[in-house]
Amino acid sequence: MTGFRGATGAPGTTGTPGTTGTHLGMPAFPEAAREAVRDGVLRANLRHATHTIRDKRARAVAELADWDRLRAAGKAVKDHTLRHLDRYLLQLEAAVTAAGGTVHWAVDADEANRIVTELVRATGEREVVKVKSMATQEIGLNEALEAAGITAYETDLAELIVQLGHDRPSHILVPAIHRNRSEIRDLFRAEMGRWGRPAPDPLGDDPRELAEAARLHLREKFLRAKVAVSGANFMVAETGTIVVLESEGNGRMCLTLPETLISVVGIEKVVPTFRDLEIFLQTLPRSSTAERMNPYTTMWTGTTDGDGPSAFHLVLLDNGRTDTLADETGRQALRCIRCSACLNVCPVYERAGGHAYGSVYPGPIGAVLSPQLRGTASEIDASLPYASTLCGACYDVCPVAIDIPDILVHLRERVAQGGPATRDGIRVRIRPARRHTAERAAVRASRLLLDRPGALRAGERLLARARRLAPRRLPGPGRAWTDTRELPLLPAESFRDWWTRERGTSQ
Amino acid sequence: MTGKDRILARIRRAVTPPGGQAGTGTGADVPRDYLRVHGARTPDERVDLLAANLAEYRARVHRTDGDGLRDLLGRLLADAATVQLPPALGHRLPSEPSLTFVPDRAAQTPRELDRVDAVVTGCALAIAETGTIVLDGGPDQGRRRITLVPDHHICLVRVPDQVVDSVPEALPLLDPRRPLTWISGPSATSDIELERVEGVHGPRRLDVVLVGASDRGRRPGARER
Ligand code: SF4
Numbered sequence: 001m002t003g004f005r006g007a008t009g010a011p012g013t014t015g016t017p018g019t020t021g022t023h024l025g026m027p028a029f030p031e032a033a034r035e036a037v038r039d040g041v042l043r044a045n046l047r048h049a050t051h052t053i054r055d056k057r058a059r060a061v062a063e064l065a066d067w068d069r070l071r072a073a074g075k076a077v078k079d080h081t082l083r084h085l086d087r088y089l090l091q092l093e094a095a096v097t098a099a100g101g102t103v104h105w106a107v108d109a110d111e112a113n114r115i116v117t118e119l120v121r122a123t124g125e126r127e128v129v130k131v132k133s134m135a136t137q138e139i140g141l142n143e144a145l146e147a148a149g150i151t152a153y154e155t156d157l158a159e160l161i162v163q164l165g166h167d168r169p170s171h172i173l174v175p176a177i178h179r180n181r182s183e184i185r186d187l188f189r190a191e192m193g194r195w196g197r198p199a200p201d202p203l204g205d206d207p208r209e210l211a212e213a214a215r216l217h218l219r220e221k222f223l224r225a226k227v228a229v230s231g232a233n234f235m236v237a238e239t240g241t242i243v244v245l246e247s248e249g250n251g252r253m254c255l256t257l258p259e260t261l262i263s264v265v266g267i268e269k270v271v272p273t274f275r276d277l278e279i280f281l282q283t284l285p286r287s288s289t290a291e292r293m294n295p296y297t298t299m300w301t302g303t304t305d306g307d308g309p310s311a312f313h314l315v316l317l318d319n320g321r322t323d324t325l326a327d328e329t330g331r332q333a334l335r336c337i338r339c340s341a342c343l344n345v346c347p348v349y350e351r352a353g354g355h356a357y358g359s360v361y362p363g364p365i366g367a368v369l370s371p372q373l374r375g376t377a378s379e380i381d382a383s384l385p386y387a388s389t390l391c392g393a394c395y396d397v398c399p400v401a402i403d404i405p406d407i408l409v410h411l412r413e414r415v416a417q418g419g420p421a422t423r424d425g426i427r428v429r430i431r432p433a434r435r436h437t438a439e440r441a442a443v444r445a446s447r448l449l450l451d452r453p454g455a456l457r458a459g460e461r462l463l464a465r466a467r468r469l470a471p472r473r474l475p476g477p478g479r480a481w482t483d484t485r486e487l488p489l490l491p492a493e494s495f496r497d498w499w500t501r502e503r504g505t506s507q
Numbered sequence: 508m509t510g511k512d513r514i515l516a517r518i519r520r521a522v523t524p525p526g527g528q529a530g531t532g533t534g535a536d537v538p539r540d541y542l543r544v545h546g547a548r549t550p551d552e553r554v555d556l557l558a559a560n561l562a563e564y565r566a567r568v569h570r571t572d573g574d575g576l577r578d579l580l581g582r583l584l585a586d587a588a589t590v591q592l593p594p595a596l597g598h599r600l601p602s603e604p605s606l607t608f609v610p611d612r613a614a615q616t617p618r619e620l621d622r623v624d625a626v627v628t629g630c631a632l633a634i635a636e637t638g639t640i641v642l643d644g645g646p647d648q649g650r651r652r653i654t655l656v657p658d659h660h661i662c663l664v665r666v667p668d669q670v671v672d673s674v675p676e677a678l679p680l681l682d683p684r685r686p687l688t689w690i691s692g693p694s695a696t697s698d699i700e701l702e703r704v705e706g707v708h709g710p711r712r713l714d715v716v717l718v719g720a721s722d723r724g725r726r727p728g729a730r731e732r
Contacts, residue, residue, distance in 0.1 A: 049701055069541040076537040084532055086518045099684070105511035157707055158698040174698060181700055207699040211707050218708065223617045239683040249655060249694035249709025256651045256686075257617050267514065272534050274683045278675040279541070289697075292560065293637035296709065297689035298651075304686050306613040307650045318510075322517035331521075425517040 046170070046353055049177045050344040056290030057341060057397070063292070064282065074279045075401040077271055078335035081237075082325060088237040088270045089316065095240025099302020101312040106264075108319050108424075113144035115315050116229065116262055120150050123260050125227045131244065131251045132156040132175075133231025134338060135264050135317055137360040138373075141229065152229065153195070153221050155250040157214050164191040170354035171362065173288060173340040178353065181205040192217050218250065228254035228309070232265045233337065234280060235314075238273045241301045242314065245284060245294045255298050261309040266317050268325075268334040280337060283399035287339035320373030326422035329410040333368045335400040342394035342404060348387055357384065364394035368407040375423055376415050376430065385411035543675045545636055550667035553635045554717060557670050560638025564692025565705060566713040576663075576718060577601045580627065583661055583714050587624035591657060593649035596627055611649035620652060625659035626710075631687075632680055633664045633715075636673045638692065640664060640715065643685040651688050660710040662690070666717045 061067050081088055093103040106112035120128055128145065130136065130152050142152040154163045161176040162169050165187050169175030176184070185205040192199040192213070197220045199213045230251070234243040242263060244251050255261060271277070285294045303312050325331050343349050343363030354362035358380040359370040367388055371381040385408045394404040414421060418432040508516075548556065558568045571579045581601035584590055591609045592600065600608065609615075609623055629647030630640045640662050642648045647663075654660045664670065671677050681687060694709030705711050 045700075052701055064542075064545060066541040066545075069538065073538055073541055077534070080532055080534050080537060083522050085522065086515045089515070089518075105509065105514050107510045107513050111510055155708075156698075157696050161698070174701070176698055177701075184699060207702040207704050210699055211696060211704040215707055219621070222708070223621055236683065241683045247694070248696045248707040250707065252651070252655050252688070253708055256655065267518075275678055278678050281674050291564075291691070293634075293639050293689070293691040295564070295690065295692050295695050297687075299683065299687040299689075301684050301686075304644065307644055307686055308652075316514070318514045318517070322514060322521050325518060326521035422521065425513065425520070 045177055045180065047350055049171065049174055050350050053173070053290055054344040057287060057344070060286040060290040060292065064286070067283075070279055070283050071399055071401050074283055074337075074399055075335060077276050077279060078268075078400055079332070081270055081272055082268065082331060082334055085267065085270070085325065088272055089267060091237040092235055092240060092270050093316075095236075095238065096242075096302055096312075096314055097240075099240045101240065101302040101314055104313060104315045106315055106317050106319070109139035112139050112264060112315055112317050112319065113141055116141060116264060117144060117148045117150065119260070119262050119313055120145065120227055121148070123227050125150075125260075127151045127153065127221075127225065128227045128229050128262075129153050129155050129221055129225040129254050129258065130159075130228070131230040131246070131254045132159045133229070133264065134360050135231045135266050136229060137169075139264070139317065139319060141264065153218075155218050155221070155254060156246075157211065157248060157250075160214055160218065161187065164188070164195070168355055169360075171340065171343060173343075175354075178355075181207060181210065184210055188213050188217075196220050218253075222250075222253040222257055225254070225258045227260045227262070228258040230254055230261065230263045232263050232269055233284065234277060235265055235270045236272075236274050236277065237270050239301055241274060241299050243277065244298045245281075245296070246298075247289065247295045249296055252296055252298055255300065256308045258309055260311040260313070262313045262315065264315045264317055266319075267321050268336075284337050284339055287337075287341040287397070287399040320375075322425060323375075323422040324369075324372040326427070327372065327410075330368070330372050330407050332402050333365065333372060333404075333407060335402055336365050336369065337400060338365075339399055341397040341399065345393040345397050347389060347391065347393075352387070357387065359384075364388060364404045365402070368402075368404055368411065371411055371415075375421070376411065382415045385409075385415060541675075542673075544672040546672075548635070548672060550670075553670050553672055554666045557633055557635040557638060557664075557666075558715075558717060560635065561640075561692065561715050564638055565695075566638075566692050566715050568715050568717065570666075570717045570719060572719045576716070579716060580661065583716075584625055584627075587659065589623045589625075591620070591623045591626040591649075591653050593628060593647055593653075595646035596629065596663075600627065611653050613650075617652065617656060620656045623653075623657040625661060626653050626657045627661045627663070628654055629663050629665075630669065632677060633670045634672070634674060634677050635670055639677075640690050641677065641681065642688045642690065643681060644687075645685075651686055654688065654690070655709055658706070658710050659712040659714070660690075660693075661714045661716060663716045663718050666719055 064070065096103050104115045106115055126149060128150060132154065145152045154160050158174060158176040161179055161184055170178045182205045185203055188199040188210060189203055197217045200216070203209060203213055230244060232242045233245050244255060285291045300308060303310055321334060324334055342365050346364050349363040357363065357366045357370065359366050361369045367384045371384050374381050376382045388408050390405045390408060392405050395402065398404070413419065414430055416432060418430045421428055421430045561568050569579055581603055584601065584603070584606060587606065589607045589609055591611060593611045628642065628649060631643040631645060633640045642654060644651065671680065693705045693711055693713040694707055695703055695705050696707045697703045
């Protein structure tokens with residue numbers, strides 16, 4: 001398995017080197033439609049993956065007699081931290097600074113992108129290597145860097161596959177699970193040479209051979225990289241220690257070989273003490289890859305003379321998190337450690353695939369996190385709370401006991417009836433969604449693009465134009481898209497179609 | 508207002524109940540009734556568990572006493588031409604005339620390191636329950652990159668002294684101010700059709716040598732800092 005999306009993971013679909021302004025990681029309509037034809041394969045792959053990981057996880061968890069207590073402790077640590085987040089962030093800043101690092105604060109995606117771009121520019125470099133990171137994907141960092149003439153290379157194998165394919169990740173943990181080996185071989189053959197060392201010739205489709213091709217291709221980049229960008233799984237307030245869990249070693253390459261390391265991390269990732277890691281280092285690997293421990297965990301505190309990067313920058317990212325914090329029911333979503341266990345047990349995710357969620361965060365956690373980080377103004381966000389059967393399996397597996405069904409119901413109420421919410425730090429009253437019916441919202445996300453391909457194209461054009469200007473945001477309805485640089489992909493099958501078909505065949 | 512001020516102000520508004528005061532919790536409310544150790548083990552059983560868990564992750568595990576170490580290393584390094592090692596380990600290495608030893612130096616470039624075949628290091632401690640070795644950049648371990656770029660890592664663990672049972676036992680023995688690398692088996696990926704492949708970017712081969720009785724050293728955590 002590739003690793004731990006909490007930290008890491010920017011699929012950089014939008015920042016693929018050399019992509020044109022109109023390519024935003026979103027296939028044009030006919031392409032998307034063609035992809036939908038492949039659904040059978042996608043769904044079979046997804047089903048296989050989720051069931052395999054699900055069963056392994058259950059075994060890994062059953063090994064620990066105190067799982068419920070670890071889960072309760074993890075929940076309590078996170079809740080406590082969130083209640084005193086201001087204090088712990090200040091403590092973290094002081095500790096990182098004392099250890100030789102520099103801390104930056106970013107209110108939103110634009111600010112974070114600007115900070116990172118300036119930091120890279122200051123090094124004089126035009127290339128960065130990246131550890132996969134959901135936070136950087138959330139803010140569209142690759143695209144922002146590209147606009148500034150800086151190329152970001154994804155180094156996780158799955159992210160590389162996604163990036164080379166101008167594609168989008170479909171799972172937090174195994175982002176390229178929708179691609180099979182022969183597709184990957186064809187991609188490597190066709191694309192690798194354009195970004196660096198070409199694939200060996202001949203190249204077979206054995207996973208071993210393909211991994212070797214990726215190793216050779218990326219090693220060139222690791223050895224010359226001067227700047228790396230990462231996320232993090234945890235930050236320790238007490239010591240200023242940053243923690244990244246991964247499997248392949250690409251994370252270690254990025255975190256230790258370059259001269260400058262820039263980590264972009266959501267403010268909710270802080271924990272109070274070094275000791276608190278004893279909880280999450282037990283629960284995260286088992287929930288995520290179903291291993292007792294992932295192959296590599298890197299912990300660093302500021303900079304160390306003669307070992308690793310000589311400059312370390314930590315960019316603390318808000319981007320909707322404080323708004324989420326203001327909602328007492330919804331705030332528990334900030335406990336998430338991005339293990340992806342909830343995806344693997346979700347019957348809706350299994351059928352719809354990760355692309356259908358129109359966000360970097362797919363599955364049950366995406367259904368509660370995205371509409372909180374972005375607000376429920378857009379159709380996709382208003383519909384996400386309905387992308388669930390409320391079966392509760394996601395809550396049962398969650399290692400920090402996030403009551404996802406509870407938040408879903410809470411957000412449905414907000415969409416349907418309106419109510420208080422916080423946007424950009426200001427308390428507002430959300431009006432009920434216009435012409436809203438629960439059913440309509442539930443199917444809108446999936447039908448949006450089918451119903452309005454013209455709107456999508458217009459949006460793409462506008463966006464392409466806007467990206468050349470400094471603030472890269474669309475006014476009005478397009479805003480939700482550009483806020484995350486993450487356009488909703490045509491889902492494999494709309495929820496309505498799926499519903500009709502499932503009922504039709506099962507009754 | 509700076510970004511920092513704005514974020515802190517938003518947090519304070521978000522966590523302060525209407526009309527109320529922000530709390531002053533200490534974290535004492537976190538229940539820590541989870542287990543320190545999963546099961547009772549003798550030192551030998553602890554080492555056996557470490558060996559079993561490492562092997563399950565496809566590390567190759569060897570046991571030797573201090574006297575057998577040279578020969579064992581000689582065999583493990585049979586197909587290597589250049590070996591990198593931290594200075595503190597110099598005396599332990601086999602006297603093969605065919606081997607070129609490369610010291611760990613700050614000035615070494617990543618490209619130079621990439622030409623090294625194998626690396627031998629010690630560790631700070633090892634965790635039995637998870638099959639993990641932890642490196643902290645100590646004098647017998649060197650810089651983080653030397654156990655990453657060469658394709659073959661041989662790690663020496665003093666047993667039973669350096670072996671602890673569990674993650675909760677390990678953390679208090681580690682110094683967060685040092686760069687820490689936790690290693691559980693060789694680099695691996697399952698990104699292509701969930702088929703596990705070793706050695707995408709890190710070393711493809713991880714040999715863990717459990718060095719026994721006659722090589723008794725310091726206890727974990729009792730290292731000089
Ligand atoms: S919500 Fe819970 S189960 Fe889902 S990814 Fe986050 S921590 Fe894991």
